[in-house]
Amino acid sequence: MQKSYRRYLLALGASFMMFACSTSQNETENNEPMKVVDHHTYAKPEEAVITHLDWDASVNFDTKTISATASFDISRAEDANEIILDISGLSIQEVKDGNGQPLTFEVGEAKPFMGSPLTVSLKPDIKRISIKYTTSPGAEALQWLTPQQTADEKDPFLFTQSEAILARSWIPVQDSPGIRFTYNAHVQVPEGMLALMSASNPREVSKDGSYKFTMDKPIPAYLLALAVGDITYQKIGERTGVYAEPSVIKAAAYEFADMENMVDAAEQLYGPYQWGVYDVIVLPPSFPFGGMENPRLTFATPTILAGDRSLVSLIAHELAHSWSGNLVTNATWDDFWLNEGFTVYFEERIMEALYGRDYSEMLAKLSLQELKDEIKNINAGEHPEDTELKLNLEGRNPDDGMTNIAYDKGYYFLRLLEERFGREKFDTFLKEYFTENAFHSMTTEEFIKQLNKNLFEKNGVPVDEKLYQEWIYGEGLPADCPIPVSDRFTKVDEVLKKWEGGTPIQQLISPEDIITEKWSSHEWIHFIRHLPESMTSEQMKELDDYLNFTYSGNSEILDAWFVHAIKHNYTPAYKNMENFLIHTGRRKFLMPLYGEMVKTEDGKKMAMEIYAKARANYHYVATSSLDKILDWGNNPM
Numbered sequence: 251m252q253k254s255y256r257r258y259l260l261a262l263g264a265s266f267m268m269f270a271c272s273t274s275q276n277e278t279e280n281n282e283p284m285k286v287v288d289h290h291t292y293a294k295p296e297e298a299v300i301t302h303l304d305w306d307a308s309v310n311f312d313t314k315t316i317s318a319t320a321s322f323d324i325s326r327a328e329d330a331n332e333i334i335l336d337i338s339g340l341s342i343q344e345v346k347d348g349n350g351q352p353l354t355f356e357v358g359e360a361k362p363f364m365g366s367p368l369t370v371s372l373k374p375d376i377k378r379i380s381i382k383y384t385t386s387p388g389a390e391a392l393q394w395l396t397p398q399q400t401a402d403e404k405d406p407f408l409f410t411q412s413e414a415i416l417a418r419s420w421i422p423v424q425d426s427p428g429i430r431f432t433y434n435a436h437v438q439v440p441e442g443m444l445a446l447m448s449a450s451n452p453r454e455v456s457k458d459g460s461y462k463f464t465m466d467k468p469i470p471a472y473l474l475a476l477a478v479g480d481i482t483y484q485k486i487g488e489r490t491g492v493y494a495e496p497s498v499i500k501a502a503a504y505e506f507a508d509m510e511n512m513v514d515a516a517e518q519l520y521g522p523y524q525w526g527v528y529d530v531i532v533l534p535p536s537f538p539f540g541g542m543e544n545p546r547l548t549f550a551t552p553t554i555l556a557g558d559r560s561l562v563s564l565i566a567h568e569l570a571h572s573w574s575g576n577l578v579t580n581a582t583w584d585d586f587w588l589n590e591g592f593t594v595y596f597e598e599r600i601m602e603a604l605y606g607r608d609y610s611e612m613l614a615k616l617s618l619q620e621l622k623d624e625i626k627n628i629n630a631g632e633h634p635e636d637t638e639l640k641l642n643l644e645g646r647n648p649d650d651g652m653t654n655i656a657y658d659k660g661y662y663f664l665r666l667l668e669e670r671f672g673r674e675k676f677d678t679f680l681k682e683y684f685t686e687n688a689f690h691s692m693t694t695e696e697f698i699k700q701l702n703k704n705l706f707e708k709n710g711v712p713v714d715e716k717l718y719q720e721w722i723y724g725e726g727l728p729a730d731c732p733i734p735v736s737d738r739f740t741k742v743d744e745v746l747k748k749w750e751g752g753t754p755i756q757q758l759i760s761p762e763d764i765i766t767e768k769w770s771s772h773e774w775i776h777f778i779r780h781l782p783e784s785m786t787s788e789q790m791k792e793l794d795d796y797l798n799f800t801y802s803g804n805s806e807i808l809d810a811w812f813v814h815a816i817k818h819n820y821t822p823a824y825k826n827m828e829n830f831l832i833h834t835g836r837r838k839f840l841m842p843l844y845g846e847m848v849k850t851e852d853g854k855k856m857a858m859e860i861y862a863k864a865r866a867n868y869h870y871v872a873t874s875s876l877d878k879i880l881d882w883g884n885n886p887m
């Protein structure tokens with residue numbers, strides 16, 4: 251997943267009691283049992299665990315529900331007398347065994363963010379269970395869009411977001427990243443619509459709205475995904491293609507022209523792509539994240555369609571997850587950095603391979619700034635320990651741990667290892683790591699063990715415990731953090747300095763430079779983020795008249811600019827900002843803007859007015875964050 255900017259929520263510091271925990275045993279490379287404790291599932295996989303899912307489902311847009319039967323093959327201890335699954339808001343109609351005989355079951359008490367345990371009694375010989383159920387219209391993972399909320403305004407649209415623990419709101423499942431299973435599915439949707447999953451996918455609309463899917467590689471529940479709507483496909487390369495609404499497909503295919511090269515570059519780095527095809531679907535604007543790495547089919551926000559291919563590092567990020575995350579998976583959400591830190595590192599290596607070091611160093615610079623900002627934000631809240639890479643989210647919503655720390659501190663830790671050992675040795679280690687641990691889950695402790703053995707000891711270097719104490723189990727940013735060097739940003743800094751000194755912007759950036767796009771969007775973002783803390787409306791206007799930030803086609807630039815507009819009460823930007831907020835559901839963009847507005851009384855009023863118009867367009871993941879910072883519900887609008 252792309253960064254999700256939980257910082258405002260963290261400051262609020264919601265804390266909950268511990269509700270459940272589970273242990274399971276994975277085998278390590280030494281065949282010693284690796285003990286895994288996942289606080290965020292009711293499942294007891296050491297007693298009975300799912301290994302395969304057959305999902306037969308019907309999607310109903312009128313009732314905003316899915317009616318389905320989920321049948322599981324299970325692996326169990328001989329003496330196990332029950333299997334426990336996670337559910338949230340599901341109405342369970344019946345549970346049967348493999349022969350169609352009814353089984354007794356019990357739905358436990360629902361707890362905040364955890365949902366309920368579904369406990370099914372097992373007789374000695376039972377190896378398969380079938381659960382007939384219906385989702386609730388408010389299911390957290392399901393986003394039901396009216397035609398007006400789509401780009402083409404023709405058909406309704408449905409998409410899912412299962413990470414971290416929302417899969418249980420649309421499929422009864424053992425919802426732990428450490429539990430993997432294969433799946434087949436049959437999905438019935440209204441005629442004329444296309445259905446897609448994180449599996450083998452159709453390219454064309456079927457006659458009767460019936461679709462079949464296969465995922466023959468074992469995946470954890472958070473990678474279950476479904477999208478249904480007026481969707482069309484365009485091939486990009488041998489193994490790559492793009493899905494989108496008809497009016498968006500051309501722009502998407504243009505933007506992602508480099509996808510096939512990205513897959514090639516990634517394979518050159520860390521070994522074969524294991525999932526067959528790699529496609530991307532561009533979702534309607536309410537998708538709350540930048541991207542979600544659903545296997546074979548990345549879900550992406552339309553906000554990366556900048557028209558100039560300048561934001562495609564997001565695709566490199568989601569593609570990299572095909573190794574880090576989807577192949578080698580964090581065993582629990584406490585180990586989330588193993589998914590995201592590795593992915594940011596891998597993403598930057600892909601971008602460097604494709605566009606050069608001076609390009610990827612800009613990304614590294616932006617990452618370091620975001621890391622420093624995040625540490626400041628977290629330290630201002632109730633959980634300064636959240637700046638440690640290894641988290642302890644026991645009793646808390648795992649979303650609380652999805653901060654930039656996992657991404658950027660994780661990246662810099664791996665970059666430090668690269669710089670210490672040299673690229674060649676580090677790449678050898680990483681390639682082996684992905685191959686040896688493919689389709690398994692990984693704890694932080696097991697990773698350290700493998701790192702000691704396969705990087706330190708193998709290269710005759712003494713193990714450095716202090717490194718782990720500071721980077722993985724320590725708070726804040728260690729003093730030996732690598733420092734990226736970007737000449738391109740240095741040039742931007744020089745322009746900024748002269749402008750602050752009074753030189754008109756026209757003398758610093760020539761019209762030709764703007765037209766030929768000499769600066770990439772990253773340089774513009776760096777420029778805007780480093781504008782002075784206090785500016786006059788005249789200064790804002792001078793920049794805007796010449797550089798046209800308020801009407802930029804690039805959503806990253808818009809977002810950074812609108813933060814200044816709010817800070818400095820630059821009213822000419824407000825109309826387009828409101829438009830942007832109503833039509834964009836990406837939480838990364840929403841949080842800084844609403845967060846800035848609520849700092850003043852007038853701003854808060856404006857925020858509430860815009861939110862009242864926009865809220866229906868946002869996903870649960872976004873509204874659950876925004877409701878808190880706006881105190882929505884206590885402020886009747």
Ligand SMILES: [Zn+2]
Pocket residue numbers: 251252253567571589590593
């Ligand atoms: Zn990610």
